[in-house]
Amino acid sequence: MAIAAQKPPTPQQILAEQKRLTDADAKRQAQAMGNLPVTAESKLPAVPDNRTAHEAYLDEIAPASIVGRMVKFSKDGKFVTADDDEPISEDADFIALCDQTLIGYIKFNGEGQPPSKEMGLLYDDYVMPPRQSLGDNDPVKWEVGLDGRPADPWQHHIYVVLQSVGSSELFTFVTSSRTGRRAVGNLLRHYDRMIKTHPGLYPLIRLKVGGFQHRDDRVGWVPTPVLAVIGRVPGENAAKPPPADFNDEIPFA
Numbered sequence: 001m002a003i004a005a006q007k008p009p010t011p012q013q014i015l016a017e018q019k020r021l022t023d024a025d026a027k028r029q030a031q032a033m034g035n036l037p038v039t040a041e042s043k044l045p046a047v048p049d050n051r052t053a054h055e056a057y058l059d060e061i062a063p064a065s066i067v068g069r070m071v072k073f074s075k076d077g078k079f080v081t082a083d084d085d086e087p088i089s090e091d092a093d094f095i096a097l098c099d100q101t102l103i104g105y106i107k108f109n110g111e112g113q114p115p116s117k118e119m120g121l122l123y124d125d126y127v128m129p130p131r132q133s134l135g136d137n138d139p140v141k142w143e144v145g146l147d148g149r150p151a152d153p154w155q156h157h158i159y160v161v162l163q164s165v166g167s168s169e170l171f172t173f174v175t176s177s178r179t180g181r182r183a184v185g186n187l188l189r190h191y192d193r194m195i196k197t198h199p200g201l202y203p204l205i206r207l208k209v210g211g212f213q214h215r216d217d218r219v220g221w222v223p224t225p226v227l228a229v230i231g232r233v234p235g236e237n238a239a240k241p242p243p244a245d246f247n248d249e250i251p252f253a
Helices: 011-020 023-031 053-061 178-197
Strands: 069-073 079-081 094-096 102-107 116-121 154-164 170-175 201-213 221-234
Touching: 094 221, 116 154, 154 178, 170 178, 178 201, 178 221
Parallel strands: 069 170
Antiparallel strands: 069 079, 094 154, 094 201, 102 116, 102 154, 154 170, 201 221
């Protein structure tokens, strides 16, 4: 995968970049994943808003969004960049900036309308609201999904920020599938152990393809995303870590 070089950012700049991007950018990139628009409806209040006035203002004018280029796991079982559907090599190394992981719910409101979002940074102690608190709880009013059944308009999304080792370009792996969320969860469990045993380090990963045999023979083999940890990188070197820091043989706790 050809990646254009750019000035290496620091991990501390990432949150500012997330807040700079607009909801329109998020909707455009999310549509590249094949999300279907749904009819907008009023929703019930969510959890109490404990933000400061400063935080609420920034969230209103520049909501947190996708950093860099979006990466998705395609329907044919490949990691690709969403803007051009180009596959990402399984040999490409990325630094997983796990402390910038966004979690929450997204609802797409139709053509020309910004999505509704209830999202926050996991490692800033954001807690997802109960699904029912978001409204739109009547399946009869839901749009029909690709499987022919009513699809919940509020989808559980996870955004994981990745940094290319070769170019320092930023990417965001976006997933709302069960297997995608499980893959991210496995990575974050590893990161949580690293916080305790090797504080200040980030996981070095590769985007691999796993899978399983579906119990329905008509479905067959189901490819799944894997965020495979192959090493670790000092946080202060995350913008462009030296090759010597990458050690596939390093044991992990």
